Amino acid sequence: MNILVTGGAGYIGSHTCVELLKAGHEVIVFDNFCNSSPESVARVQKIAGKPLSLVKGDIRNREQLESVLREFKCEAVIHFAGLKAVGESVEQPLMYYDNNVVGTVRLLEAMEATGVKTIVFSSSATVYGDPQYLPLNESHPLSASNPYGRSKIVIEDMLRDYYRAHPDWKIVLLRYFNPVGAHDSGLIGEDPGGIPNNLMPYVAQVAVGRREKLSIWGGDYPTPDGTGVRDFIHVVDLANGHLAALESLTEPQCFAVNLGTGIGYSVLDVVKAYEKASGKPVPYTIAGRRPGDIASCYADPAEARRKLGWEAKLGLDAMCADSWRWQQMNPNGFKS
Template sequence: MNILVTGGAGYIGSHTCVELLNAGHRVVVFDNFCNSHPESLKRVATITGKSVDLVEGDIRNGHQIEQALRDFKCEAVIHFAGLKAVGESVQLPLKYYDNNVVGTVRLLEAMQATGVKTLVFSSSATVYGDPQYLPLNEEHPLSASNAYGRSKIMIEDMLRDLFRAQPDWKISLLRYFNPVGAHASGLIGEDPDGIPNNLMPFVAQVAVGKRDQLNIWGGDYATPDGTGVRDFIHVVDLAHGHLKALEQMQQAQCLAVNLGTGIGYSVLDVVKAYEKASGKPVPYVIAARRPGDIASCYAEPALAASRLNWTAKLGLDDMCADSWRWQSQNPNGFKA
């Protein structure tokens, strides 16, 4: 199958490109490199022995997307292209609505114009907001406390409306929990710009000596050790989930599915596992809670098992070991 992967040079996108290429698909990456690096695609080629086709363009440019879909005779789209920093979205909401929501409208218009009606969308567990119950299943009410999460809900609503109007579409809404880790080769991994927004890349930078210590935001939550609990999922498991979603879409649908492990690990669990994987200390201080943070969040992954024939296979030790291999071999990310 010829597949257009928007944002394919990014963290999750590049790992998904590896799995798509290994499964025999032709991959066309559409990316403007605003928060990714072209080097990742060279390394995807090194890992797989196959190259991706690249179109450098902006998701908000419908003409560019339509041209790419036509030129490469694409049959499906996996849509990763989007801004994802929660804190930044609070400060710059219009930037997030423009890029994420308007960009998706342009993509869908281009797909409609070219008759491409198979889409896997990169959603997020942030659409559940503050959990009313745990584990979180797909029936949980949707809400969000920031522009990033709201942009994901808006896009999900838009896709459900599109499916109601045109029920011949095949749409999967994949709600990720907390992607971490890296490819086992150490060639591709998470490469944040500036100060990392997420826990594991920050821990990795402390372990490798780029940062002095980790600030743990809150040590008094109602959790086993007082620190926040999250469902961390290995990025390679996540990439396999996209492949499974494509393979299972044999009939028209608009299906939301959690991609998580169903296991909650605390911040201190991650610190200890990372110290074990790296053999390095990870100094930390307990700081005050951040506004908007929640105590616990983890998935009920049963629907992914039944509908996508997918379950996460890699545990926290694998996540930390692979993250450390990437970080230690690439202390400056792709920029080196």
């Protein structure tokens, strides 16, 4: 199958491209590199031992998207392209709605114009907001505490509305929990620009000596050790979830599914596991809670097993070991 992967040079996109190529698909990456590097695409091809096609472009450019879909005879789209920093979304909400929501509108218009009717969308567990119950299943009410999460809800609603109007489409909404780790080759991994927004890349930079210490936001949550609990999922498991989702679309349908492990690890669990994997100390201080943070969040992954035949296989030790290998081999990310 010829698959357009928007945002395919990014962290999750690049790992998914590896799995798509290994499964025998033709991959066309469409990326503007605002938060990624062309080097990741070169490394994807090295890992897979197969070529892919790369087009530099912005998903808000409908004409270019139409041209690419036609030129490469695309049969499906995996849609990763989007801005993803929660704090930045609070400071610049219009930029997030423009890029994430308007960009998806342009993509759907281009798909409609070219007759491409299959899409796997990169959503997020942030659509659940502050959990009313745990573990989180797909029936949990949708709510978001920031513009990033709300942009994902708007896109999910838009795709559900589109399916009602066009019931011959095939649509999956994948709600990720907390992606971490890296490919076990050490060639691709998470390469945040500036100060990392997410826990594990920050821990990795402390372990490798790029940063002095970790600030843990909140040590007084109602959790076993007082620090926040999250469902961390290995990025390779997540990538295989996209492949499973694509292969599940044998007939027209539209549904949402969680991609998580169902296991909650605390911030201190991650710190201890990373110290074990790296053999390095990870000094930290406990700071005050951040506004908008929640105590615990983890998935009920049963629907993914039922509908996709998929489940996470890699645990926290593998997540930390693979992250550390990537960090050691690429101390400055793709600029190394």
